[in-house]
Amino acid sequence: MSYAVRNTIILLVTLSLFVGAAYSYIQFFQVPELxxxxxxxxxxxxxYNTKRATSDAFPELNATYQQAVSIIEGADKSLFPKPDPELIYDYLNRISNSSSNSKVYFNFVFVDSSAQDQYGIVRAEITGYSTYRQTVNFINKIENSQLLNKITGLTLTPPSANSGEYDDVNFSFTLQSYYQRIPIQENVERTGMLTLNESISTYNPFYPLIQQVIPANEDNLVNIEQSRLIGLTSSRVFIVDQNGDVTSLRKGDRIYLGELSSIDLNNETATFNLNKGGITELVTLEIEQ
Incomplete structure (x- = not known):
């Protein structure tokens, strides 16, 4: 074999090895890396596209968020901060003691607590007694004040036949108190303000129109049926009451079981409107000569 042929073969083999190594490097190293x-x-x-979409949507999302925050902060209701029955009991006790017109005596029995996604509900059974007016005002404040409560299953038991208990009622209801599970109202100021809806009537439907017993004269008002008319003017009358004391009365002034309704100067008489346990009577006194 000539020297030239041998060199050519060596060159071809070397070139083949170089090409094979380059192909192997590209195929097994560079291609997977690419x-x-x-x-x-x-x-x-x-x-990038996701973040760009989020960035493009941010102004609208932020406006929606700020609107939601404004609605929450401007709401007249708020949730209890946690599911604590003692906290709810203290709140009811505060309502009861906030005014003599809403004073009640009640028992609080915790039932259970349930949870939703963003809020939860604490249920309790409330039983107690008070006057009808105070009971209605107590419930009124629970439902209309800032902290969110719902009353269901309300029962009012009318009073017994005892004349001294005409105004009293026994009550029972289920109380659902709402609390937050996530801090959606962290910027809301819980003022604890109590609100009474004064448009709700406190008229007692259990109070009998005709009473079996006439109430006693505990305030020692003028008992007109045991008094004498001794003088009058166009605006007032002068009475010697049941105690022998001289008393002056104007039209509309209270007396025992009623009020002074009219003065008649011409006939020298005074007429009184009495309500004797639901039975109305007019009593007219003349000046004694």
Whole structure:
């Protein structure tokens, strides 16, 4: 074999090895690396598009969020901060003691607590007694004040036949108190303000129109049926009452079981309107000569 042929063969073998090594390097090293870079590029492109979409939507989302915050902060209701029965009991006790017109005596029995996504409900059974007016005002304040409560299953038991208990009622109801599970009202000021809806009537439907017993004269008012009319003017009358004391009365002034309703100067008489346990009577006194 000539020297030239041998060198040619060696050159071809060397070139083949170089080409094979280059192909192997590209195929087994660079191609997987390029594919990985392409995958990374695609992920970063998707991540960029997602963040770009979020950035483009931010002004609208922020406006919606600020509107929601404004609605929550401007609401006249708020939730209890936690599911604490003692906290709810103290709140009811505060309502009861806030005014003599809403004073009641009650028992509080915790039943259970349930949870939703953003809020929960504490249920309790409330039983007690008071006058009808105070009971209605107590319930009125529970439902209309700032902290959110719902009353269901309300029962009012009328008084017994005892004349001294005409105004009293026994009551029972289920109380549902709402509390927050996430801080959606963290910026809301819980003032604890109590609100009474004065448009709700406190008229007692259990109070009998005709009473079996006439109430006693505990305030020692003028008992007109045991008094004498001794003088009058166009605006007032002068009475010697049941105690022998001289008393002057104007039209509309209270007396025992009623009021002074009219003065007649011409006939020198005074007429009184009495309510004797639901039975109305007019009593007219003349000046004694």
């Amino acid at each position: 594919e990985q870079l392409e995958d990374t590029l695609e992920q970063k492109r998707q991540d």
